Amino acid sequence: MASLVIRTGRADVAFDGIRTEFSLPSSFPPAALAEAESAVSRPVGDRQDLTSIPLVTIDPPGAKDLDQALCLERTASGFVVHYAIADLGAFVTPGGALDEEVRRRGQTVYLPDGNVPLHPTVLSEGAASLLPGVVRPAVLWTFTCSDEGVPTAVEVRRALVRSQAQFDYASVQKTFDEGNPHPSVAALAEFGPLRRALARARGAIELQLPEQEIESNGDGWKLVTRPRALVDSWNAEISLMTGMAAASIMLEAQVGILRTLPDPDASAVSALRKSAAALKVPWPADLSPGAFLADLDASTPEALALFTDATRLLRGAGYTAFSGSVPEVVTHAGVAAPYTHVTAPLRRLVDRFATEVCLAVTAGEDLPAWLSEALPQLPSLMGSSDSLSAKVERAALDLVEAWVLAGKVGQEFEAVVLRSGDNEAEVFIANPPVLAKCAGKRLPEGERIRVRLEEADPVERRVRFTAKT
Structure with a gap:
């Protein structure tokens, strides 16, 4: 591209x-x-x-x-x-x-x-x-x-x-x-x-x-x-x-730490079905949200809009530590199964501890005291670092988006409307690849529109478009 x-x-x-x-x-x-x-x-x-x-x-x-x-x-x-x-x-x-x-x-x-x-x-x-x-x-x-x-x-x-x-x-x-x-x-x-x-x-x-x-x-x-x-x-x-x-x-041993995400709220699924109907994308009644999304052609603007709407299905992710009993929520809705992090210990703290739990349990050994003491602390530590990492990544993207567009104020671009509100929408521009806010009343989700760049401020890390009518 x-x-x-x-x-x-x-x-x-x-x-x-x-x-x-x-x-x-x-x-x-x-x-x-x-x-x-x-x-x-x-x-x-x-x-x-x-x-x-x-x-x-x-x-x-x-x-x-x-x-x-x-x-x-x-x-x-x-x-x-x-x-x-x-x-x-x-x-x-x-x-x-x-x-x-x-x-x-x-x-x-x-x-x-x-x-x-x-x-x-x-x-x-x-x-x-x-x-x-x-x-x-x-x-x-x-x-x-x-x-x-x-x-x-x-x-x-x-x-x-x-x-x-x-x-x-x-x-x-x-x-x-x-x-x-x-x-x-x-x-x-x-x-x-x-x-x-x-x-x-x-x-x-x-x-x-x-x-x-x-x-x-x-x-x-x-x-x-x-x-x-x-x-x-x-x-x-x-x-x-x-x-x-x-x-x-971990669940069999009733000790460990899981990456959990509650099942989607019924209202979020209903809202996604309404969006699909509005975009004229068929969704059979017996098809789960995951299967419906998996069948979409990701290259189409309708799919981009539906994937954006579907982010509301994946809210509430966290880490759940437990010992002696199984927690009420044990699954990750995105995976559709119980799940934990063990595969990236160089880059993520929790993986080292979760791995040590698995090694001890499968060896038939009790968890060492340092590990048992650490487990309850990990959800807070990981929650804070997840939040920080996301903010830093977004700040860097916002900054580079503004740099890329700084000399283009006043120009028009083709965009796909991802999500629309009463007075503002979220749009995706393919070239350069930018996700940004766009002023406009109830823009049509999943459709291609023309937008005008009104502001690109690297100091404030802000990009702003308006929809062309």
């Missing part, structure tokens, strides 16, 4: 302003950094050597904080899936200075000119990252699955692993398109669609809204939307399967 490019010497300064505004840390405390550097040379303990498994990683281009590595095998009766996850438990001492700092941070915060990492880069981009060609401590999940892609046995253990290669989504997709995928991921083309079909049958809700990304382009920045490759969605299903398996382990 074409995009406009920003060339300005103020870029780094402006993003530094966002760092200051949200009090993002610029470095790690000396004691935490010293612990991380010391942990690099610390023995990882006895663990099974499984470096013979031909694991590979699939991540965005240039990524160094590699949380997951996978290997799929098609068998006579189904599939075997190996999924290795970076083992931060081998490096972070509970109660130490590094543990205290990562609890304060909660997660990696991403900005266009560099991230604010959860862990020091000596770990997140070095000793703990599943980089290719080097032996790493990992938590290895092994799934034995039926021909339908349903796990029939799950094993989780600490191991030594070695990734054979580091790939990105586009290059892996190209190998599938050309008919020569790497042997370690070739079965994804069969397994991924099976898992997606199971998700659809469960009623999982996936919103295929355009995702804005900010990219460097020499001495400037550009806004792009990147289509989601099939490989991306297939790979995501492996992570979801792992999170669902971890949740099942």
Whole structure:
């Protein structure tokens, strides 16, 4: 997709302003950094050597904080899936200075000119990252699955692993398109669609809204939307399967922490049905909201509007810690099953703790005291960091949108109306890819309209359009 490019010497300064505004840390405390550097040379303990498994990683281009590595095998009766996850438990001492700092941070915060990492880069981009060609401590999940892609046995253990290669989504997709995928991921083309079909049958809700990304382009920045490759969605299903398996382990043991999202409110589903009817998009009465959305052509303006309306179905997400009994709400409406986070411990705090719960439970051991004490604190820590990360991401997007459009005030653009109110609507402009507010009375959702840019203020990070009549 074409995009406009920003060339300005103020870029780094402006993003530094966002760092200051949200009090993002610029470095790690000396004691935490010293612990991380010391942990690099610390023995990882006895663990099974499984470096013979031909694991590979699939991540965005240039990524160094590699949380997951996978290997799929098609068998006579189904599939075997190996999924290795970076083992931060081998490096972070509970109660130490590094543990205290990562609890304060909660997660990696991403900005266009560099991230604010959860862990020091000596770990997140070095000793703990599943980089290719080097032996790493990992938590290895092994799934034995039926021909339908349903796990029939799950094993989780600490191991030594070695990734054979580091790939990105586009290059892996190209190998599938050309008919020569790497042997370690070739079965994804069969397994991924099976898992997606199971998700659809469960009623999982996936919103295929355009995702804005900010990219460097020499001495400037550009806004792009990147289509989601099939490989991306297939790979995501492996992570979801792992999170669902971890949740099942926790629920059976009646201890752990879940990522929860209440089922959609009946009024939200009713409102979405009304929107579909207004847009003349058929929705059979017996079709769940998730299945209805899954069948939409994401490239159409009607679908964009319905995906935007459907965001109201996914409100109230949080983390639920429990011990001794099962909480009232255990499912995640987006996944349509119990679910937890265990697959991104380099970038998200809760994953390390949830993984330790699964390891202890499956080994038949009691949770260590530090872990039991930490679980009730995690929902608040993760809630705060989720909120901060979302605000920083939105601020960066708002800033770059205003930069991109600053010299275009007065020009007209084609837009799709995503959501309409009495006097204002939310619109999406494809080129450059901008989500913005647009003044206008009850604009027609799901239709293409012409809009005029009235304001693009990088200082206030504000973009404003009006609808052309």
